[in-house]
Structures are given as structure tokens and as C-alpha cells.
Amino acid sequence: MKEIASLLVKKNLAKTPCRVEILRTLISSDTALSEQELRQKMTHDYDRTTVYRTLRNFLSLGIIHSVALEGNDVRYAITRNSECNSEDVHVHFHCNKCTGVYCLEADIFTKPVLPDRFSAANFDLIINGVCEKCHISGNPHDS
Amino acid sequence: MKEIASLLVKKNLAKTPCRVEILRTLISSDTALSEQELRQKMTHDYDRTTVYRTLRNFLSLGIIHSVALEGNDVRYAITRNSECNSEDVHVHFHCNKCTGVYCLEADIFTKPVLPDRFSAANFDLIINGVCEKCHISGNPHDS
């Protein structure tokens, strides 16, 4: 919890309940969460607008990042140095069974050679498949 | 134009004006189009619902495919065998200047090694950067 407080101080943000709870929820989740999932996991029911603005704020500060999936499905996750913080490569795994989205290490990705005159600033890779938790049983981890 | 007619016949779809025009527009565009861009490029103003249903229809038949970008931004493009039809790899280039989305050859992509117990069904790579048309001048191709 000190982690959260110092993060907010570092980013010059007031330590408000909504911010603390959003951060706590995202930090303690092993998957990226949709806004809906996030709100459901939070104990207090904050207004939609408040959560929206807080997420937007966190996004622009790089505290969290978002993953756009097919079908207007956006997930949010804490940006951890060890996983998703590579300057220009983001790798996410989307499980077709439990629908969870996991941040994977960026260094498993090899940058492709682009056609002439195309220059890349960053890469976003989404891998669809079956995650480790759903691998054996075939049963989803979250139901 | 025969191309379009035979495509529709092959997929068991009636040759209706809306379908023909959507296909014609997508085929003649070198970039993936948003629904809005698509509607603007079409000569007849079809109802939003009609376009929506037609696109959904084409998507499920694999005639077109969609690319989900950040910020609820979805683009649609014809699925060409030479470009985007690889069974499990889709590579798209999103230009930060002209905002265009181009389908790139899937074979420039190298599949990464996944963590234990993760298994992949398909890969979606989105590369952000500057496209060939915006490369030199710095001026966007479409304005």
C-alpha cells in the first residue's frame, strides 16, 4: 500500500480513495481488466465518469496502459517495468477460454523487417490462444 | 467488377447495391477504412444499420477483416490472399501522420516463443509509425 501512496506522490496526484482503489485493484490483478471488471472488483461504486477520468489520467501518465481487443473491448493494466514498459514493444496474450489478457515480456518479440520507406515507432502484438491456467483442464480460471 | 459479383455468388450473397458498393469501396482503397470513412466514400448514403449489418456479415464470412486500434477506432479492409489471409497472423501498419492502416505481408512476422503452457491460435501485430507515403515530405497522403 505504501507502493500506491508513493506512486501517487511521484506523479503529483492527490491520494484520493478512488485513485487508490483503482490502483490497488489493478495491481492485485494478474490480468488486464475492462472498465466493467474493474468497477465490479472495487468495493466502492464510483461514478462512471470518475473512473473514466481517473483511467485517462493514469494512461497519460503511463501509470497504466490499455489494450484494444476486437469488438470494442478495452482492457487496462498496471505498467510494470518488468513486463510492459518496453519503450516500443507491447506483447499481450488474450485467452479465448477465460478471456483474460496477460502482459507478456516484450523481449520474446522479434521486430520484423518493414517494407521500404515504412518506419516504426512502436509495436503492439496481441496473441490469441489458451493461457496457462486454462491449458490442462480446459476449464476457465475465472468463470 | 466481375470480381465483386463472383465473390458474392461464391459466398451465397445476393448482389445488392449496398454490398456491391461497400466491396467496391474497400477493394479500391489501399488502406483499411473506418465505418465513417467508408460511408463517406460511398456514393449512396446507406443507413448506418445497413452498413453495420453488411460489415458484420462480411466479417463473419471472412470477406473482410477488422483492425482494432486504440481509442475505439476500428478499421475494415478486404481480405486479400496475398496480404492478410494468413491463417493465424495479421500484420497491420498504422501511420501516425496520415492515420492510414495498411495490411502488410504476414511473413515478415516471426512467431515468438511463448511462456510454458501458453498456446497460441493467432497473432495480431499492429505497427505504429510513419508510412511510405508520409516518409519523405512529412505531409500526409490523405488530408
Add this chain to the structure above:
DNA sequence: AATTGTCTGCAACCTTGTTGCAAAGATAGC
């Protein structure tokens, strides 16, 4: 040309993104 089944347009509703404004809360100085 008539029939049948599909497609289109309209109305309507839901979700998500977004803004303005006023009330409530956090931070800083007294």
C-alpha cells in the same frame, strides 16, 4: 410477372466516450 425469402431503413435501446458544472474533498498556510 408472381412468389418467396432476403435486405434495407427506421425507430429504439444500450454501452462507452466525453464535457460542464456545482458540490465535496484534499492540501497548504495560518
Add this chain to the structure above:
DNA sequence: GCTATCTTTGCAACAAGGTTGCAGACAATT
């Protein structure tokens, strides 16, 4: 610890998609 100030929150409201049902229009078939 209390007040002033600036920030954050909640509410209302609207825009843009996504989505469905239904009835009239249209395409394909006989």
C-alpha cells in the same frame, strides 16, 4: 485545527457506435 484554494467527484447530458425488431422494398427463382 481551521480556513482558503485548488482538485476531484457525482450528476446530467450529449455524441458515437453497436445492436435488435419490425415492416416495407428488393433480389432471385419459378
